[in-house]
Amino acid sequence: MPLHMLGEGGSRGSTLEATLLKILHSAGGGATQVIGMSATLSNIEDITQFLNADIYSNNFRPVQLTEFVKLTDNIYKVEPKALGSDDQITHDRVVNFEYKPEMVKVDPDHLLGLVLEVVPQNSCLLFCPTKKNCENVALMLCKLMAKYRRELTEVRRVERKALLKELYSDSEGRMCPTLQYTIHYGVAYHHSGLTTDERKLIEEAYSEGILCLLACTSTLAAGVNLPAKRVILRSPYVGQSFLSRSQYKQMVGRAGRAGIDSSGESILVCKATDKNKVVDLLSCPIEKCHSSLVYDGGRGIRSLLLSTIGLKVTTTTEDVFRFTNRSLAHIQQSALNVSMATLCQESLQKLIDSGLVLQTKSLSEEPEKGESVIHSLEVTPLGKATFKGPIDPDFAGLLYADLKQAEESIVLSTHLHLLYLVTPYDVVTTMNPSWHIYFNQYGTFDQSELKVASLIGVPESYVAKRAAMQKSRLKVNEFVVKRFYLTLMLYDLWREKSVWEVAEKFEQPRGFIQNLLSGAASFASCVAHFCQELKEFWAYKDLLGNFVRRLSYCVTIELIPLMEIPGVKLGRARLMFAAGYKTLSSVAAAKPEDLVKAVQYMPRKVAKQIVASSQLVLSEKKDAxxxxxxxxxxxxxxVEPTGTMATIPTPAPVTPAPDSQASDING
Incomplete structure (x- = not known):
C-alpha cells in the first residue's frame, strides 16, 4: 500500500484512512497485518503512531539514479552531497546533438537531442505539464524524426503495425490521428484523455519495448509501474502550479529499470527565470503527508461515521469520539488547524439533522459517578440505505428528493428520465456546458424527451436564451442544468453511439466520456441498492434491474453475453456477433484460429485470451x-423451497454487496 496516498486529499486519501481505521479496529489482537510502503514520506512518525507500526527504513536503490538539470543547451549535474549549498549543481556537458536553426524554432528545449541519446535502444518517459502538451510534444518529436531520423520507423515495425491494428479494433474502427502517426516511430502519449483500452495497450507495448517513448502527465508517476532508462521533465510545472518536492521525487523515481539497466537518469528542463526555484526544489524537504479525512469541511468524517454507526462499530457518541481519536486526522489536528472533537461533533449533528442517524438518550448507573446520560446512535432506514448503497451522505438527501419527485411523474416512454436519476452528482461541479451544443440537442428531442427536460427543471426556453447569450428570467437550478447536460452524453451512449462519436459531439476527451459512463454504471448500481433498502421505492427496484446491467455496457440485450467476456469491447462484440459467435458457449467452444479467420482485426494473441476468458466465465456460471x-x-x-431471491445485477465496474460487511467496510 502506498502510504503517501493518505495525503493526496479528496475522497481517495479519506477513503484509504477510513479503511485503515476500520481494519485496525477489527484486527483487535493483531490478527491482521498491514504493510505500507513509500519513498516520499517525511513525517513517518505520524503514520507510525496512527498504524501502531514498526518502521523499516533503507536507502538502498537497486539501480543508481543520477539527476540533471538542463538550462538552455547546458546540462548540470545535481550533487546530492552538496544540496543546500552553492555547489549543488555543477556543469556536466552540452546536449550532444547538432541543431539546425529551423529545428530550434520548433524544439527550443532540445528535447529531440535528449530523447535520441537513449531511444530506441532504451526507454524514455517525458513528463509534460498538461494533457495537450503531451500530444503536441509527441507529434513535434515525430515530425522531427521524420526529417532527421526516418530509420526509426523500421524498428519493431511489425509489432507496431499490430499495435495500431489492435487499437483500431478496440476503438470501434476509430483511431486518434496523433497516435496513428507517432506509433510508427515508437512514440505515444499517455494521459487521462485516453480510453481505458488505449491506455492498457500503450502501457503493454511500452513494457515490451514496442514503444520506446511516452509523453505523459504527472499522474503516470503515481500510477502504473512503467520505469525508464531516462526520465525527462519537460517543465518544472504541473498545469500552472510549480512542482512540489514529492511530485518531483515520484517522477524522477521512475528512472532506472531493475534487472535491465545498471543506472537511470533524470533531466529537469527549466528556463533561466525558474533557476532559483528549481535549486530550492532540489534541496527542500519532502512535504508532510497530512490526513485527508477533513477535506471539504469534514466530508470524509461524515462518511466514516455513518458507516461505523451502520455497522454497529460505534453505538454511542462516546464510541464515536473514541474511534476517531485513533485517526491520523486526530494525531495531526494541530498541523491541520482543526479540532477533531468539534469537527466530529458537527459531522455527527449534520448526520442527525439530515435524517441519516437517530440519537436517543438513556440513563446508566455508574457506582462512582451516579447516573450518567448515554447518547445511543443508530442509523435510520434512510441512513442504512445510504451506507449500504454506498451513497455519499452529502448527496443522500438530494438523491432521495430526486427519486421522490420522479416517482410521481416519471416518464417511461424514454430512458432519458432514468438516466438522469443515475447521473453521478460528483462530476457535475467540473462541468461547464457548451450552450450551443446543449440547444442543438433539444432540436433532436421528441415530445417525451422534451417532457423529461421540463419535469427535471431544464426547459427548452432557458437553454435557448443561454445559447443566444441572453439572460433568462426563468429561475432554474444550475446544478440540475449541468447534471442534465451530462445525462445527454449518457443518452447518446445508451443509444449505442460510440465513445468517439459522443466525445466529438460534446467536445470532451474520450477518456472523460468513458469515465462518465463507468461512473454512471457504478452509481446506478448504488442507487439500485439504495432503493432496495427503502420499501417506498419498490417500483425503482423493479425498473432498475436490467437497466443497470445494460448501462454498464450500453449495448443491445443480445450483445451483453459477449460483453461479459473480459477483453471484449463494443466494437469487437459487434464483429463477433456478425461472424456468428452470438453466445458465451459458442466463443468458449471456438478455436483461436477460427476466431482470427472469422473476425476482422482479431490478432491471434487476443483470440487466445478471449477463448480462455470465455471458458473461465462459462465454468464459473456452471458452478454457480x-x-x-x-x-x-x-x-x-x-419443506417448501423458498427459492432464490431475485437480486439486481451488479455491473462490472463495481461489486457492492448489500449484505456483506466486507463490502461496507471498503465502501
Whole structure:
C-alpha cells in the first residue's frame, strides 16, 4: 500500500484512512497485518503512531539514479552531497546533438537531442505539464524524426503495425490521428484523455519495448509501474502550479529499470527565470503527508461515521469520539488547524439533522459517578440505505428528493428520465456546458424527451436564451442544468453511439466520456441498492434491474453475453456477433484460429485470451448454477423451497454487496 496516498486529499486519501481505521479496529489482537510502503514520506512518525507500526527504513536503490538539470543547451549535474549549498549543481556537458536553426524554432528545449541519446535502444518517459502538451510534444518529436531520423520507423515495425491494428479494433474502427502517426516511430502519449483500452495497450507495448517513448502527465508517476532508462521533465510545472518536492521525487523515481539497466537518469528542463526555484526544489524537504479525512469541511468524517454507526462499530457518541481519536486526522489536528472533537461533533449533528442517524438518550448507573446520560446512535432506514448503497451522505438527501419527485411523474416512454436519476452528482461541479451544443440537442428531442427536460427543471426556453447569450428570467437550478447536460452524453451512449462519436459531439476527451459512463454504471448500481433498502421505492427496484446491467455496457440485450467476456469491447462484440459467435458457449467452444479467420482485426494473441476468458466465465456460471441445484435438492422432504431471491445485477465496474460487511467496510 502506498502510504503517501493518505495525503493526496479528496475522497481517495479519506477513503484509504477510513479503511485503515476500520481494519485496525477489527484486527483487535493483531490478527491482521498491514504493510505500507513509500519513498516520499517525511513525517513517518505520524503514520507510525496512527498504524501502531514498526518502521523499516533503507536507502538502498537497486539501480543508481543520477539527476540533471538542463538550462538552455547546458546540462548540470545535481550533487546530492552538496544540496543546500552553492555547489549543488555543477556543469556536466552540452546536449550532444547538432541543431539546425529551423529545428530550434520548433524544439527550443532540445528535447529531440535528449530523447535520441537513449531511444530506441532504451526507454524514455517525458513528463509534460498538461494533457495537450503531451500530444503536441509527441507529434513535434515525430515530425522531427521524420526529417532527421526516418530509420526509426523500421524498428519493431511489425509489432507496431499490430499495435495500431489492435487499437483500431478496440476503438470501434476509430483511431486518434496523433497516435496513428507517432506509433510508427515508437512514440505515444499517455494521459487521462485516453480510453481505458488505449491506455492498457500503450502501457503493454511500452513494457515490451514496442514503444520506446511516452509523453505523459504527472499522474503516470503515481500510477502504473512503467520505469525508464531516462526520465525527462519537460517543465518544472504541473498545469500552472510549480512542482512540489514529492511530485518531483515520484517522477524522477521512475528512472532506472531493475534487472535491465545498471543506472537511470533524470533531466529537469527549466528556463533561466525558474533557476532559483528549481535549486530550492532540489534541496527542500519532502512535504508532510497530512490526513485527508477533513477535506471539504469534514466530508470524509461524515462518511466514516455513518458507516461505523451502520455497522454497529460505534453505538454511542462516546464510541464515536473514541474511534476517531485513533485517526491520523486526530494525531495531526494541530498541523491541520482543526479540532477533531468539534469537527466530529458537527459531522455527527449534520448526520442527525439530515435524517441519516437517530440519537436517543438513556440513563446508566455508574457506582462512582451516579447516573450518567448515554447518547445511543443508530442509523435510520434512510441512513442504512445510504451506507449500504454506498451513497455519499452529502448527496443522500438530494438523491432521495430526486427519486421522490420522479416517482410521481416519471416518464417511461424514454430512458432519458432514468438516466438522469443515475447521473453521478460528483462530476457535475467540473462541468461547464457548451450552450450551443446543449440547444442543438433539444432540436433532436421528441415530445417525451422534451417532457423529461421540463419535469427535471431544464426547459427548452432557458437553454435557448443561454445559447443566444441572453439572460433568462426563468429561475432554474444550475446544478440540475449541468447534471442534465451530462445525462445527454449518457443518452447518446445508451443509444449505442460510440465513445468517439459522443466525445466529438460534446467536445470532451474520450477518456472523460468513458469515465462518465463507468461512473454512471457504478452509481446506478448504488442507487439500485439504495432503493432496495427503502420499501417506498419498490417500483425503482423493479425498473432498475436490467437497466443497470445494460448501462454498464450500453449495448443491445443480445450483445451483453459477449460483453461479459473480459477483453471484449463494443466494437469487437459487434464483429463477433456478425461472424456468428452470438453466445458465451459458442466463443468458449471456438478455436483461436477460427476466431482470427472469422473476425476482422482479431490478432491471434487476443483470440487466445478471449477463448480462455470465455471458458473461465462459462465454468464459473456452471458452478454457480450447480450450487443452486444442490441447494434445491438438499431441501428436507415436506419443506417448501423458498427459492432464490431475485437480486439486481451488479455491473462490472463495481461489486457492492448489500449484505456483506466486507463490502461496507471498503465502501
Amino acid at each position: 448454477m450447480m450450487e443452486e441445484v444442490d441447494a434445491l435438492v438438499s431441501v428436507p422432504k415436506g
